[in-house]
Amino acid sequence: xxxxxxxxxxxxxxxxxxxxxxxxxxxxxxxxxxxxxxxxxxxxxxxxxxxxxxxxxxxxxxxxxxxxxxxxxxxxxxxxxxxxxxxxxxxxxxxxxxxxxxxxxxxxxxxxxxxxxxxxxxxxxxxxxxxxxxxxxxxxxxxx
Numbered sequence: 001x002x003x004x005x006x007x008x009x010x011x012x013x014x015x016x017x018x019x020x021x022x023x024x025x026x027x028x029x030x031x032x033x034x035x036x037x038x039x040x041x042x043x044x045x046x047x048x049x050x051x052x053x054x055x056x057x058x059x060x061x062x063x064x065x066x067x068x069x070x071x072x073x074x075x076x077x078x079x080x081x082x083x084x085x086x087x088x089x090x091x092x093x094x095x096x097x098x099x100x101x102x103x104x105x106x107x108x109x110x111x112x113x114x115x116x117x118x119x120x121x122x123x124x125x126x127x128x129x130x131x132x133x134x135x136x137x138x139x140x141x142x143x144x
Contacts (some may be wrong), residue, residue: 001053007048008047011106014026019107022111022138024111025112027107028103028107029045029048030104034102035134037100039095040095041094042093043092044090045090047087047088052081053083054083057081057117058112058115060074061078061111062111066122071098072109073093074091074092079092084112096126
């Protein structure tokens with residue numbers, strides 16, 4: 001599949017790091033370093049604009065290394081970019097660590113995953129079929 005992209009940054013286009021990667025790395029595009037203090041969140045520019053075909057979305061997801069090593073993640077994870085959105089891709093980063101985190105232009109800050117989705121129609125009904133699980137949620141199926 002080919003996706004149209006405008007890259008207003010001085011970074012390379014998002015790309016897969018390996019042949020089997022699901023996500024392409026998004027890089028920060030900022031004039032000056034941005035400090036995200038502990039417990040704070042900020043939108044980080046990428047300079048990237050895309051046009052997706054109808055029936056597809058782009059998901060902005062955290063980078064596992066940033067989450068594990070620095071306590072940095074994407075606040076609205078996964079962030080959804082709809083096929084009719086034409087604005088710049090921004091990444092909402094939150095700092096869950098106790099230390100300030102500095103974002104520099106060119107830093108890999110998130111992943112972009114392109115996914116197919118279905119549109120549905122909702123139908124109001126008076127009841128729905130029961131199941132073995134029933135209304136159990138939030139860990140009701142056990143810990144193993």
